[in-house]
Amino acid sequence: MTSPRSKSPxxxxxxxxxxxxxxxxxxxxxxxxxxxxxxxxxxxxxxxGKYAIDSPGNPAMADVPPEExxxxxxxxxxxxxxxxxxxxxxxxxxxxxIDWVNDVLADHRIIVQNLEQDLYDxxxxxxxxxxxxxxxxxxxEVTQSEEGQKQKLYVVLGSVNNILxxxxxxxxxxxxxxxxxxxxxxxxxxxxxxxxxRHFRAPIRLPENVTVNVVIVQKRDGLLKxxxxxxxxxxxxxxLGMRCERDAFDTLFDHAPDKLEVVKKSLVTFVNKHLNKINxxxxxxxTQFHDGVYLTLLMGLLEGFFVPLYSFNLSPQNFEQKVxxxxxxxxxxxxxxxxxxxxxxxxxxxxxxxxxxxxLYNLFTKYKNVY
Amino acid sequence: xEDIFQWCREGxxxxxxxxxxxxxxxxxxxxxxxxxxxxxxxxxxxxxxxxMLVQRGARINSTNRGDDTPLHLAAAHGHHDIVHLLLKNRAxxxxxxEHGNTPLHYACFWGYEAIAExxxxxxxxxxxxxxxxxTPLDKGKGLIVKHLKDxxxxxxxxxxxxxxxxxxxxxxxxxxxxxxxxxxxxxNLSDLYLHTKMATxxxxxxxxxxxxKNDIVAKVLAVRQCSPRISRDFNExxxxxxxFSHPNVLPVIGCxxxxxxxxxxxxxxxxxxxxxxxxxxxxxxxxxxxxxRLAVDVARAMAFLHSLERIIPQFHLNSHHIxxxxxxxxxxNMADAKFSFQxxxxxxxxxxxxxxxxxxxxxxxxxxxxxxxxFAVLLWxxxxxxxxxxxxxxxxxxMKVVLEGLRLTIPSNISPHLTKLIKICMNEDSGKRPTFDxxxxxxxxxxx
Numbered sequence: 001m002t003s004p005r006s007k008s009p010x011x012x013x014x015x016x017x018x019x020x021x022x023x024x025x026x027x028x029x030x031x032x033x034x035x036x037x038x039x040x041x042x043x044x045x046x047x048x049g050k051y052a053i054d055s056p057g058n059p060a061m062a063d064v065p066p067e068e069x070x071x072x073x074x075x076x077x078x079x080x081x082x083x084x085x086x087x088x089x090x091x092x093x094x095x096x097x098i099d100w101v102n103d104v105l106a107d108h109r110i111i112v113q114n115l116e117q118d119l120y121d122x123x124x125x126x127x128x129x130x131x132x133x134x135x136x137x138x139x140x141e142v143t144q145s146e147e148g149q150k151q152k153l154y155v156v157l158g159s160v161n162n163i164l165x166x167x168x169x170x171x172x173x174x175x176x177x178x179x180x181x182x183x184x185x186x187x188x189x190x191x192x193x194x195x196x197x198r199h200f201r202a203p204i205r206l207p208e209n210v211t212v213n214v215v216i217v218q219k220r221d222g223l224l225k226x227x228x229x230x231x232x233x234x235x236x237x238x239x240l241g242m243r244c245e246r247d248a249f250d251t252l253f254d255h256a257p258d259k260l261e262v263v264k265k266s267l268v269t270f271v272n273k274h275l276n277k278i279n280x281x282x283x284x285x286x287t288q289f290h291d292g293v294y295l296t297l298l299m300g301l302l303e304g305f306f307v308p309l310y311s312f313n314l315s316p317q318n319f320e321q322k323v324x325x326x327x328x329x330x331x332x333x334x335x336x337x338x339x340x341x342x343x344x345x346x347x348x349x350x351x352x353x354x355x356x357x358x359x360l361y362n363l364f365t366k367y368k369n370v371y
Numbered sequence: 372x373e374d375i376f377q378w379c380r381e382g383x384x385x386x387x388x389x390x391x392x393x394x395x396x397x398x399x400x401x402x403x404x405x406x407x408x409x410x411x412x413x414x415x416x417x418x419x420x421x422x423m424l425v426q427r428g429a430r431i432n433s434t435n436r437g438d439d440t441p442l443h444l445a446a447a448h449g450h451h452d453i454v455h456l457l458l459k460n461r462a463x464x465x466x467x468x469e470h471g472n473t474p475l476h477y478a479c480f481w482g483y484e485a486i487a488e489x490x491x492x493x494x495x496x497x498x499x500x501x502x503x504x505x506t507p508l509d510k511g512k513g514l515i516v517k518h519l520k521d522x523x524x525x526x527x528x529x530x531x532x533x534x535x536x537x538x539x540x541x542x543x544x545x546x547x548x549x550x551x552x553x554x555x556x557x558x559n560l561s562d563l564y565l566h567t568k569m570a571t572x573x574x575x576x577x578x579x580x581x582x583x584k585n586d587i588v589a590k591v592l593a594v595r596q597c598s599p600r601i602s603r604d605f606n607e608x609x610x611x612x613x614x615f616s617h618p619n620v621l622p623v624i625g626c627x628x629x630x631x632x633x634x635x636x637x638x639x640x641x642x643x644x645x646x647x648x649x650x651x652x653x654x655x656x657x658x659x660x661x662x663x664r665l666a667v668d669v670a671r672a673m674a675f676l677h678s679l680e681r682i683i684p685q686f687h688l689n690s691h692h693i694x695x696x697x698x699x700x701x702x703x704n705m706a707d708a709k710f711s712f713q714x715x716x717x718x719x720x721x722x723x724x725x726x727x728x729x730x731x732x733x734x735x736x737x738x739x740x741x742x743x744x745x746f747a748v749l750l751w752x753x754x755x756x757x758x759x760x761x762x763x764x765x766x767x768x769x770m771k772v773v774l775e776g777l778r779l780t781i782p783s784n785i786s787p788h789l790t791k792l793i794k795i796c797m798n799e800d801s802g803k804r805p806t807f808d809x810x811x812x813x814x815x816x817x818x819x
Contacts, residue, residue, distance in 0.1 A: 049399070278770045297766065304719070306769030309730040311716040326718060335595055335717070336573075 080186050081213035081228065093210045093233065094308040095194045098205050103132050115193070116184040122153040125192075127182075129156055132200045133163065146182075153178045160192070164199055187212055190233050203346030210234045249354050249361075267360050270368060283358070290351050291316045292325025296361070299332040302367045307332070322349045340360065376402045379411035381727055384419045394679065397615030403636055405435035413441035415455065416450040421457075428618030428671075431462045432698075438468040447477035451486050460531075464495045471501030471535045479511035479519065481541035487511075487519055489699055497523035497532045506532055508638045516535035522574070541717045558582065558625040558636060565589055573719055574709070579639060585626055586639035587624065592713065597630040601712045603787050605633050609610055614703040619672035621694050621702035637706040640697035644704075645749075661699065662753040664819045668701035669693060669749060670814055676703075676805035685709040685733060689723035690752055706787060721769040722759040729773050746810070747796035754785045754793070788817055 005316045033098055041141045084090060094115055097308045101124070108127055119125055126137055137159060157178060161167060164172045175195075180188035189210070197204060210233045217226045254259050264278050264285050271282050275294060278301070295313060300307045312322040312328045326345035334340050341362065343355030375396070378386040387408070390396055401407050409429045411714050412420040421441075425431065432440050442462045445453040454474070458464065463805030465473050475495040484779035487507075497519060498506050504791060506522075507531075507633040508516050521541060523530060565580035575593040579586070594601060605628055612635075627634040640650055645665065657665070673688065683710060686692065692707035721729055748759050760768045761778055771777035779797075783792050792813060798804045 226482075229538055271383060277764065277767050299716075300766035300769075301764065303573075303717075305717040305766045306719075306721040306729065307716055307767075308718055308728075309773060310732045310735075337714075 035111060042174065045210075049131055077217045078185070078187070078214050079217075081215050084213045087210075087212075089207050090211045090212060090233075093194075095203055096206060097190070097197065100197060100202050101128060101193070104128060113156075114155055114184050115189050119189055120182050120184045122156050122181075123151045125160075126152060126156045127261055128196070129159060132196065132315070133159075135159075146284075147370055150182055157181065157192075160196065164195055187214060187233070189230050195232055200277050203350070205350035206234050209233060249358055253354060263357070267364060270364050271298060271360065272300060273371075277301060283355060286353055287351060289356050289360070290326075290349050291322040292327075292329050292345075292348065295329035295348075296325055296332065298363065299329055300364065301334050302370055303332070332364075338366065373646070375705060376406065376409050376411055379408040379417065379420055379424075380415050382412075382415065382417040382420060384417070386421065386699055387420050387423060389741050391423065391616060394614045394616045395610075398424060398427060398721065399618075400433065400435060401433070404437075407433050407435070409433070410444055411434055411442045413450065413453050414448055416448060416453060416487050417454050418450075418456070421453050426455065427616070428433045430618070431435065431457060431524060432466065434466075434468075440466050440468075441469055441476045442466070443472070443477060445482060445531065446483065446486050446490065448476035448708060449481060449483045449486065451483070451489070454486050458489070458493050464490060464493055465499060467499075467501070467535075471503070473499055473501075473507065475499075475507040476501060476505075476510050479507040479515070482515060484515050484518070486524060487515070491519060491522050491526060491528075494526075496533065497528055497671055499533045500535050502535050504532075504535070511591075539785075551623035558627050558634075560627040560629045560632060560634065561625070563587075563636070565588055566706065574714060576612075581623075582636065583625075588639050588706070590635045590637075592635065593631040594631070594633060594712065597633065599630075602628055602630045602633070605786070608710050609635065611684060613706055614676075614679075616704055617672060618673045619700065619702050620675065621696075621704045621706070621729050623705045624711050635702065635706045639755070639759075640694040640702070642699070644691050645693040645695060646690040646758075648695050649752060650758055655699070655752070657756065660818070663814060664699075665693075666696075666750055666753055667811070667818065668813045670807050670811050672701075672703045673742055673746065674811060677742070677807060684711065685726065686717075687720065688742050688749065690749060691719045691720060691748075718769065719765055721765050721772065722763075724772075725801065728774055737801050739762040739806065740804045743796050743804040743807070743810075746807070747793050748779065750793050750796065751779050751781065754789055755782060772796075792817075 007072060022112060025281055098112050098115060102110070105112075105124070107125055108131070110124060110127060113277050121143070122139075123142070126139060130136055137155060140148065142150050143149050157176065163175055163178075176188035176190035177183075181192065194206065196202075197206065200289070212231045212233060214229045214231045215226050216229055219225075252263065267283055268282055270287075271294070274296065277283060278297065279292065279298070282294060292312065293316065296307055296312050312325045316322045316325055323345045326348045330341055339362075341359050343352070343359055347355035348359065373389065375390050377383075378390065378477045391398060398408055400577075401410075406414075407429065408422065409424045410432075410433075411423060431442075432442055440463065442457045442464070443466070444455065445457060464475075467473055473495060475487060475497065476489045478490055493508075500506050506518060509520065510680045520530065550770040561664065563580055563582050565578040567579045569577060569588070569601065569772050570577045573593065573608065574590070576591045577590045578591065580589055582589075592605075598687055605626070608629075609623060609626040613625070614620045615622045621637055621640070626636060629768050643651075648655070655661070676686070686703070686705070686708075688703070688711070692704050694702050706812075718724065718729065723745045725736075725741045728738075728744070751757075752759060760777070768777070783794055785793075792810070796810065798805055
């Protein structure tokens with residue numbers, strides 16, 4: 001819902017298997033027996049080749065049924081409780097993260113379809129890291145062997161920890177490791193992506209309070225014992241807005257929540273003084289500005305022009321249209337000489353209160369004396 | 372050099388016609404001696420060309436360096452048919468040149484009796500003295516004088532000598548324009564001498580100044596960031612605004628494209644805009660006759676623009692974008708057309724715009740019908756001398772017109788004909804609005 005339109009095409013699940021089947025029957029019909037045989041041979045070799053490319057990279061563990069897990073004494077195994085997979089919140093989180101990764105990597109033509117299956121080898125994580133930090137990592141481009149993949153993950157995750165500040169004694173806070181990512185541990189991969197999204201202020205709004213039930217199996221005295229742990233992936237919403245120099249609003253949010261209400265109230269009064277002229281009224285700053293409509297109308301009221309209705313959506317339906325509206329308002333602000341807002345349009349649409357207040361306060365300082 | 376002056380002199384009507392069809396050609400330009408094409412055609416007696424020029428809006432009373440009007444030249448060279456045509460088109464009959472001579476002086480001096488008769492019948496003063504103190508009758512010889520004297524007395528003229536009064540300082544005359552004016556597209560910024568800032572608007576700063584001895588207005592466009600793309604678009608778009616071929620269109624003379632400065636240059640109009648004339652305490656009162664004349668001027672200009680094949684960049688018709696020339700003709704100002712990169716998403720004068728133009732992209736509307744709505748608002752403005760929706764801000768006007776059905780009300784003291792015309796032009800159904808070609812004859816009739 002709150003994710004922007006992805007720049008990359010959505011993966012199509014039904015691959016062209018049926019097409020190729022049709023093709024063989026077609027060749028079957030017209031080919032002579034000998035030729036048919038040769039065609040079959042060629043196809044078999046192709047299949048084998050295709051499989052050969054895919055197969056060696058897969059860690060053997062993935063397909064091993066749980067019965068064959070042999071646990072040493074006191075060894076632990078964790079797995080996600082199957083019914084967590086159908087938790088709508090988790091599904092939403094995963095799809096938002098997939099869209100985000102795909103958006104970031106759109107110009108690399110990388111399409112991720114499944115977080116567990118597509119990220120474990122470190123290839124995508126490397127590209128993601130390089131794209132987000134604009135730094136090149138010194139790792140081989142393609143690695144086939146398990147050893148090589150782990151080596152690569154080691155470098156990538158090391159760099160990630162570095163920029164996230166998880167070094168020294170804070171290293172213990174990291175919720176992922178080379179082993180866990182490579183073994184396609186969903187919880188580890190989710191933690192990693194959420195941390196990256198937060199750190200780089202991805203223009204997405206993550207669902208709040210997403211949890212996963214994890215089953216931990218431990219062998220003690222020759223017996224398998226399991227317990228369930230609730231793993232918290234995201235907690236309460238904290239601001240996703242652009243990181244910029246700390247300003248009065250940061251202080252206000254951190255230290256004086258009571259004053260925050262006063263500021264909000266005076267901004268509402270200011271905004272309504274103008275919006276009332278066109279029979280509109282705002283009650284709640286937190287939610288009523290996110291679609292950019294009031295913001296755009298306000299610009300026209302303050303600066304003395306009409307914004308033609310074709311240039312924005314008076315009743316926006318989706319995220320994209322809302323971002324467009326906020327963009328229009330931001331553009332107008334710059335056209336009439338205001339500094340470019342520090343917030344990103346996506347922050348406003350994602351209901352980031354601090355960003356919204358910053359933008360409105362900017363207008364307030366310039367136009368408080370306009371009637 | 373093969374040029375328009377030569378063709379007019381030699382009577383090459385075909386070439387003149389082709390030349391006039393190019394909108395970048397200014398038929399009111401003058402040659403080195405200030406002779407306009409009309410001067411030459413009138414002097415050499417090419418009736419066809421004179422007709423063509425007059426019909427397309429050449430200035431009847433423009434003067435050359437010696438302050439002769441075309442009528443002077445036609446009278447002096449005995450072209451009766453042309454004198455007749457010029458008189459029918461409001462030629463100033465008692466206009467004096469630098470010697471103080473009227474056309475009648477010349478007709479008498481050269482003994483063109485028929486012309487002199489027609490002049491007197493149309494109000495030429497037989498007793499008006501020139502700088503040397505001679506009246507037209509003093510210039511005549513023989514029997515003609517007696518005859519003309521009788522004629523003048525018959526038409527009620529007092530034949531006591533009227534002394535020459537130098538009126539040239541009054542600024543009544545309209546010299547033909549500098550021929551070089553329309554020949555420059557790209558103008559060098561350093562050639563402009565800008566002395567007074569006239570206004571600052573959202574679209575830019577307007578300066579008064581000189582360029583090649585011409586009084587000009589330069590609009591320095593307000594562009595947030597002049598990218599190479601904007602500079603290129605500017606170069607592509609401004610030549611379309613150089614429309615010299617219609618008397619009611621004020622062309623963009625040329626432009627300076629020197630990023631970050633984009634400057635649009637047009638002729639200085641001392642009266643300012645129609646808005647100024649109507650609402651900002653101008654020095655003339657706009658009576659019904661003048662209002663109608665101005666409306667006809669605008670309708671002619673719009674009909675002409677709509678007849679052009681090429682698409683005019685966004686020109687929003689309203690009284691701010693109409694300039695008033697020194698002879699009180701209205702000319703729509705091409706310098707006020709908006710470039711594609713200008714004022715995106717901002718409409719400063721929504722009061723003149725049709726509801727559909729406020730809601731839909733220009734490409735999705737019938738822009739000619741939208742112009743007609745704007746013209747109706749203009750008629751309302753001319754009739755009431757009020758600013759449309761004066762109590763509201765632009766945003767309020769736009770929202771109320773689109774969402775709440777706000778419309779202008781026509782006061783009952785407006786003539787029923789005009790009320791009807793305004794209503795027809797402001798039809799809610801854009802498909803039912805008339806074209807400017809249809810409105811023109813109605814306005815012409817109302818003028819009488």
